[in-house]
Amino acid sequence: MKKILNWIMIFAGVFAAQAVSAQVRPPLSIDVNYSVASPLGSLKDYSGKTSFRGWTAGLQYMLNDQLSVGLRTGFQDFNEKLPRAVYPDKLGDVSAVQTRTLQVIPIQATAGWAFTKPDKPVIPYAAVGVGVANMDYKKYWGQFVESDNSWQFMVSPEVGVNIPFGQASPVLFNANVRYNYSPYKMGDITNFNSVQYSVGFKFHLN
Amino acid sequence: MKRTIYLLSSIAALAALISFSGCGKDPLKDMTAEESRIYITNHDSQANFKSYATFSIVDSVAVLSNRADTAKKALTDYDKQLISSVSAAMQSRGYTLVDKAAKPDLAVALTRIDNSFTNVAWNPGWWGGAWGPGYWGYPGGGWYWPSYYVVYQVNEKQTAIDVFDLKNPTADNKYVSVWNALWRGSGVWNTDNVASMVQASFDQSTYLTNK
Numbered sequence: 001m002k003k004i005l006n007w008i009m010i011f012a013g014v015f016a017a018q019a020v021s022a023q024v025r026p027p028l029s030i031d032v033n034y035s036v037a038s039p040l041g042s043l044k045d046y047s048g049k050t051s052f053r054g055w056t057a058g059l060q061y062m063l064n065d066q067l068s069v070g071l072r073t074g075f076q077d078f079n080e081k082l083p084r085a086v087y088p089d090k091l092g093d094v095s096a097v098q099t100r101t102l103q104v105i106p107i108q109a110t111a112g113w114a115f116t117k118p119d120k121p122v123i124p125y126a127a128v129g130v131g132v133a134n135m136d137y138k139k140y141w142g143q144f145v146e147s148d149n150s151w152q153f154m155v156s157p158e159v160g161v162n163i164p165f166g167q168a169s170p171v172l173f174n175a176n177v178r179y180n181y182s183p184y185k186m187g188d189i190t191n192f193n194s195v196q197y198s199v200g201f202k203f204h205l206n
Numbered sequence: 207m208k209r210t211i212y213l214l215s216s217i218a219a220l221a222a223l224i225s226f227s228g229c230g231k232d233p234l235k236d237m238t239a240e241e242s243r244i245y246i247t248n249h250d251s252q253a254n255f256k257s258y259a260t261f262s263i264v265d266s267v268a269v270l271s272n273r274a275d276t277a278k279k280a281l282t283d284y285d286k287q288l289i290s291s292v293s294a295a296m297q298s299r300g301y302t303l304v305d306k307a308a309k310p311d312l313a314v315a316l317t318r319i320d321n322s323f324t325n326v327a328w329n330p331g332w333w334g335g336a337w338g339p340g341y342w343g344y345p346g347g348g349w350y351w352p353s354y355y356v357v358y359q360v361n362e363k364q365t366a367i368d369v370f371d372l373k374n375p376t377a378d379n380k381y382v383s384v385w386n387a388l389w390r391g392s393g394v395w396n397t398d399n400v401a402s403m404v405q406a407s408f409d410q411s412t413y414l415t416n417k
Contacts, residue, residue, distance in 0.1 A: 053231070079231055084241075086410045092248030092386075093410050097241040099233035140233050142391045143242035 024118040025170045025204040027062040033174060033200025037076045040193035046080075047100040053077040056198055058110065065117050070110040072129060076196065078102040099140040104192070106133040106154050106180070114162075122163050123172075129156040137186050152192070154182040162202055170204035243391030245403060247411045253371065253384040256416045260304045261312035261369070263293050268317045280318070284397045288316055291404040292367055299408070299415040311373045313381065318395060319364040365389045367407065369414075385414055 035054035039047060058072030081099045088094075108131030115124045133154040139146045160176025175198070182192035234242075267285035269278045292314060293303055304310050369385040376382060387407035393399050408414065 077231065079233070081233065092246045095245040095247075095406055095410050097237075099237075101231075101233065138233075142244040143234060143237060144244060144390065 024065075024168055025164075026206045027204075029060045029062075029170075029202050029204045030058065031060065031072075031174060031200060031202040032057045033074075033176070033198035035074065035076060035196050035198040037078070037180075037194045037196040039078055040195060042188060042190040043078070043102070043192055043194060046188045047078040047102055049078070049080045051076050051078045053079070054196070056196075056200070060110070060112065060202075062118075066114045068110075068112040068114070068127075070112070071108070072110055073105065073107050076104045076194070078104075078194075094141060096141040099138075101136075101138045101140070102189075103136040104133050104180075104194075105136075106156070107131050108154065108156060119167055121167070122161055124161045125159070127158045127160070127176075129154075129158065129178075133180075133182055133184075133192075135182070135184050135186070135192070137189075139187060146187075148186050150184075150186075152182045152184045154180060154192070156180045156196075160198075170206075172202040172204075173199075174202045175199045239392040239396075240399075243389060243394060243399075243403070245406050245410065246386075246388045246390070247407055248386050249411065249413065250371075250382060250384040255384070255414055258311035258371070258373065258416055259302060260308070260310040261296050261301045261314055262304055262306045262308070262310035263289055263296070263314040264316055265289075268315070270317055270319045284395060284400065285316070285318075287397050287400045288365070288404075291400050292316065295404050295408045300417040309372070311371070312384070313370040313372050315368045315370065317366045317368070319366060320362075362390065363395045365394050365403075367404075385411065387411075 033056045035056055037051045037054055038044075039049075039051070054074065054076035056072060056074035058070050060068045060070035062068045079099070079101045081097065084095060084097045086093050086095045087098070106129070108129030110127050110129045112125050112127035115126070116122070131154060132151050135148075135150055135152055137148040156178050158176050158178040160174060162172040162174050164172045178196040178198065180192065180194045180196060184192040266279040266281040267288060269280045296312075296314065297303060301312065365388070367385075367387040368383050370381040371384045372381060374382070389403050389407075394403065
């Protein structure tokens with residue numbers, strides 16, 4: 001009798017766990033975030049100002065409670081206007097107000113790992129995005145522009161948290177920090193490095 | 207129903223993000239005329255600027271257009287201002303202004319360039335000698351900017367100051383340019399800007415002195 005009772009308890013427990021896991025939220029989600037990015041290294045020398053013009057958007061599919069894969073894109077605009085200065089050039093000295101811009105549009109495949117089960121109130125995670133980025137470089141010398149547009153490899157590791165609005169809510173608040181690296185070389189830029197801070201929402205879709 | 211609301215709200219949020227920051231700021235939109243201008247100076251690194259004592263300056267300005275076959279001479283208010291500002295700047299650097307007939311060491315030529323593209327053939331030929339070609343990029347040679355530069359304005363007005371060495375003509379009797387300034391951008395043909403553009407050009411050329 002006791003043995004049977006034990007079995008019932010075990011089964012009940014397993015079923016309960018499965019029920020929670022299966023019903024917390026549907027596997028497919030989309031996310032949109034607002035982004036602020038700080039340039040690092042040679043990118044900072046080129047255009048040193050923190051960029052407040054950025055966003056990211058993505059699509060994710062939960063393979064199980066913790067592992068997800070997805071696709072994402074976004075936009076970040078680095079822009080700095082420097083006071084008039086004289087720049088020595090191989091053909092002369094050029095006095096100019098330089099406006100140095102770089103617009104980045106990544107397209108990346110992502111893989112993410114949640115450190116907790118999806119029924120927790122706070123779900124920390126780590127992810128990595130690997131793909132390409134469109135680099136739109138424009139260095140204005142006064143009204144004259146030196147420009148270059150190219151696609152580059154880009155890798156972006158990320159850590160963040162998802163905070164559901166209630167235990168089984170399909171809507172989650174997201175905050176993350178991402179490091180972006182691209183072996184992009186143009187003018188003064190020897191590599192593209194930035195730290196990107198994002199906040200936004202994640203919506204699970206049926 | 208709930209799902210539809212989520213879907214719609216997320217699409218709205220995405221659309222808002224894209225319209226908020228979908229494309230970058232256009233730097234040309236909030237640029238003043240002063241900020242749009244660039245002043246390019248160059249010099250012959252072999253030249254000894256202390257070896258020159260006197261200069262003469264043109265009595266009018268050459269106006270050059272790549273839509274016309276020949277250069278014209280002009281003496282507008284702008285041109286008068288240009289002649290006097292450049293003369294004053296040269297004198298402040300220790301050079302003595304003399305008449306063209308008094309065999310000056312340096313010749314100062316002034317040119318306004320009205321380009322409808324980005325290149326122009328240049329041969330004023332009225333100073334009394336052929337200019338040493340190629341040094342500045344015109345006449346003949348390539349333009350200042352590498353080919354990947356894009357000039358936004360199809361019609362561009364420029365002003366150039368060229369200082370030639372009359373003391374040391376080349377073997378085939380051409381004069382070599384020892385200093386140039388080229389102004390590009392909005393308002394370079396505006397009389398009110400002449401003094402500050404001359405000032406900027408000389409300020410960035412500290413070597414141009416016989417002191």
